[in-house]
Amino acid sequence: MNSIKMRVNGKEVSGTVEGRTLLVDFLRKDLRLTGTHVGCDTTQCGACVVHVNGNPVKACSMLAAEADGAEVGTIEGQANADGSLSVIQAAFQEHHGLQCGFCTPGMIMAAASLLKENPKPSEHEIREYLDGNICRCTGYHNIVKAILAASGQEVAPPAMAAE
Amino acid sequence: MHNFEYVRPKTIDEAVSALSSDEAQPLSGGQTLMPTMKARLAAPEKLVSLTAIDEMKGVRMDGDQLWIGGGTTHATVARETADSYPALSSLAGRIGDPSVRSMGTIGGSIANNDPSACYPAGALGSGATIVTNTREIAADDFFQGMFMTALEEGEIVTAVKFPIPQKAIYQKFIQPASRFPLTAVFVAHFGDNVRVAVTGASGGGVFRWTEAEEALASNFTGDAVAGLSVSAEDMISDLHGSGEYRAHLTKVMTKRAVDALA
Structure with a gap:
């Protein structure tokens, strides 16, 4: 022991x-x-x-x-001292970066590492960095959007459904 | 995973002595060893961690060679060789994923000599010297076949020394699920000679494609490679690709490497 x-x-x-x-x-x-x-x-x-x-x-x-x-x-x-969500957690909520939530802790921790190394990553850099994090629900798009948003970058609004 | 005795020495001497008992195995990052032990493909009675040995960590220039401690992680190599040896930095920065790069080490990768690992190609392609606790071994003599090296029982890779070529590049065609190379090629141009090391392709592990080296020494263009052919005879054939496919990839990736450098 x-x-x-x-x-x-x-x-x-x-x-x-x-x-x-x-x-x-x-x-x-x-x-x-x-x-x-x-x-x-x-x-x-x-x-x-x-x-x-x-x-x-x-x-x-x-x-x-x-x-x-x-x-x-x-x-x-990860949450702030007063218990409120961190910027990254709030962005995942706002941009629907999770469905079942199983992968989310790992995604948030990976995202936090990425933004520490690279505060304004491109979409490509985010996808590369998440190489080792698998999500079987979201198809990754909203996770990538959440991380872009958490880094203070513009996120395109979702495309409107065709009338 | 079967249980084992765990020790974490602070010096190379302590590690060597801890490894002298039978059934002891070094742990140097564990990104291959942990999954291997979980699958019970390895069950050492004692694990000797090499991760707390400061004298085996770091990156520095040693004369005109780049010295990298055997316990240096891929992430550190990627970060700290970006200026001194960009091709090696790029190789290290594409191993596995960011979490694997936080843990995996150059010494661990080289000592394991996985036939699809990246570092063996970087070391052999650069003509590096593998430094152990007892001797220095040329990369040409070190890699001896799939998971086989010149290391004796209990011998540790304490550092790797790289001569720095005039230009070099690592071209990696990944197997997207594992992130290992399906086939990758490290090409280094030293002015008077060229080295081409191939990983992921051969059942014998990393190898030098000497025919291409000779052709490129006198004519460093993609065309010099175009006329050559690679035998599929010893190539790995599995569900990801046939031996013929890997032989073809060897040539394609070498040509891409040279085109990018020329």
């Missing part, structure tokens, strides 16, 4: 984990932070994306022990 300590969403946490305990399981089962989802469990879908020392990481493919001493951010830490 390994004793680990880390800061999660600004709070010091500690625990004792097996070598094989994944970061996502430590977050969900030990800390009860169930906002981080497990979709594929094979590093492909991105539902489990969290931030480790400021970088996006798939928490299903990192050992909890590897995050010992790290600064970890999850979807639970």
Whole structure:
């Protein structure tokens, strides 16, 4: 067993984990932070994306022990201090960037990483960056719009249905 | 995943000693190893993490060579070689997806030598030197076949040293589901010689297409490649593409690389 300590969403946490305990399981089962989802469990879908020392990481493919001493951010830490939605979360709501919501935590965390690296990404750059995040509902268009909007860029209104 | 003992040494010496026991395996990012262990295709009794070893991290110039620590992530290489070696930066910045690039390392990729990985092409195409805890190995001698390298048991890739070509480019034809190359080619022009390394295509792993290198040394144009042919004999044939298709892609991607550089 390994004793680990880390800061999660600004709070010091500690625990004792097996070598094989994944970061996502430590977050969900030990800390009860169930906002981080497990979709594929094979590093492909991105539902489990969290931030480790400021970088996006798939928490299903990192050992909890590897995050010992790290600064970890999850979807639970994204809202503003007063509980209101962050700019990115509000944009996902406004632009209907989700349907079932399963991929959304990972999408929001990936989007936050993107906007930190590249505050005004083009539509192409957003799509490239979301390579590792799969959504089976939206077809991605509204997710891309939400991220464009969150970056303060113009978003074309939806086309009107033909009369 | 079966359980294992986990250790996270701070120095190369400690890591080497931790790896000396049987059934110990290094962990250097884990973006291949974690899924492999979950599928129970690997079940080491002990994992020795190489991710807390500061002396194995970073990017710097060492004389006229670019030194990259074996534990340096793809994201860091992409960011920090953008000016010194743009072709390598571009290669690193297109591996997997952003989350994979936060974790995966150059040493891990090279030591694993996946037949479809990007870094083996960059290292072989550049004529890099693989530095381990005991010796330096030329890339030409290091890659020895699918998932096979010159590394001995317990030997660690501590750094990779790249000579910087006059111009170079990585042309990657991706398999869109996995983001691995279906076939990719790294072409480097050193003035007096040209190196062409191909990944994703051969069942023997990364290889140099020496015929193209010779043709390009005297005539660095896409036309010099047009007349050549690649044998499909040793090429990987799977549901994503036949051996003939990969042989054809080898030529097409080499020509595109040269056209882009010429």
